[in-house]
Amino acid sequence: MSKKFVERLGFLLLFSATVLVLLFLGVILFDIFSKGASVLSWKFLTQPPKQGMTEGGIFPAILGTFSVSLITVIFAVPLGMFAAIYLHEYTRPGRTTRLIRLAIRNLSGVPSIVYGLFGVVLFVQMFHLGTSILSAGLTLGLLTLPWTITACEEALKTVPKSYREGALALGATKWYAIRTNVLPYAVPGMLTGVILGLARAAGETAPILFTGAAFFLPHLPKSVMDQFMALPYHLYILSTQHHAIDKVRPIAYGTAMVLLGLILALSFSAIWVRSRYRQRMKG
């Protein structure tokens, strides 16, 4: 075998591996969207499930996922932002900072089901919030915290040092400089990270299994203290727990498509915000 032949063969293998990975993605998207599209309609999006979930739509699940995500954002974004401000603007190198960073990296590796266990003990039992939208939202908030911190810190990194120094040189206090000369420029970047975190939280199932998601509810939740139906949990039930799994398969595909569509829409809008923001920073 000549060297040239080995080189050709090697790169051909790398290329085929890449094509295979793309093929996985293609198959996933094609299967969900082609089979989900057949049940998708205005009615499917706006009606509650009917006849033991074999007919009707998925509106309560859409609403539930939306409400829980809202709680998640309200809880996680300020905390994540403040932590990032500390880590990027105030911290000095040392043991505390190293420990915080280690904790953040390890938090992002904690399994989602473990967050679920933590949520049950802390929010449902100790704080007496019960199985509710609030408990589930707070649990997901903790889950997204490490991503939010990292994303906000990345955004702060893009603001040039001179912006801070300019304000400080004019006699501004540190906090005044951060508030007027750093945060306004970092917000679009933070927004990107927040949207991406939200997209991930919306698709999570394990943390909400025991903190508030319900199999089926005849009424829509009235407050954040009520249980809720959620898109990912609904998909899980329709594909494994339902008494007539084959009959509800089209509805399961429809649910999967709505969930995937929602998450891709969020991800693309985040990428869009990021690219516009980059152009503005350049110009």
Added chain:
Amino acid sequence: MERRNEMQMEVTLAESVSGESKETTLPDARKRRLKEKMIEKFFLLNGLLAIFVLGGIFVLLFLKAFPAFQEIGFSQFFGSAVWNPNSYSTPKYGILSLIVSTLMVTLGALALAVPLGVACAAYISEAASPRAKEILKPAIEILAAIPSVVVGFLGIVLVNPALARVFGISNGLNALNGSILLAIMSLPTIISLSEDALRAVPRSYKEASLALGANRWQTLARVSVPSALSGIIASIMLGMGRAIGETMTVLMATGNAPALTFNFLDAIQTMTATIAIELGEVPYNTPHYYALFVIGLVLFVMTFLVNLVSDLILQKYQEVER
């Protein structure tokens, strides 16, 4: 509390401005310094939150797992492979079979994902044109964004019948199915981090290799990959951590039969799936409930160690680079 403090500051600030005497400027400056200190402390508290949460998770898991060690005994958990907590006569709480199941699907997933992921990363960093990169990188991001429950669903509707046909078995919900799905889920982590590691290899290394007459393949295989090896290993560890902790895909695709087996075509039940199935059904604060927290604790410690090792490798590697 921070807000009230700020308001007080403003009031005293207004007073000092109207006071116009020289003496007021000194406490004024001191107060402003105090305010700045308070603000810094406030942000520090938020920074420390990550440590509190991580510590809180460990402490609460331990507190809830502890009664199980007392009532059921340490030896039963780690010395038995029989998990049958619902038995009326003598409930059994051996988690060995669950641990073996988790390790099986994780190793199976890595066996598929590591060669594929590293090859894909090598292609993106060394061979792909800029335009191809513009397609490949977002594609990997999209793959990472697909929720685990959707992957699990595809395990049921696509991989399940395919495996049943290929191996001539009645049911394709088994360890192999779970491994395939977990491989797909850990690919984005392995690809993007391995690619980062390969891109971080100094250009001068490659140029030196090429200048000595090595071709691009030899340079990749004998220079770039070995120099990026610690980063690649760290990415594999992170992918492994994700696979160990993944819940919905294995819950939906592996058949959930808690028996000790080493056959990839058997149905298995992982640690994560056990918690997911059973926690919703048990009353709070019963032995079974505590036993599930033992599983949670073991899971937490396993992923923590895997992540820590990957962290240490990465740090070592960054030090060497410097």
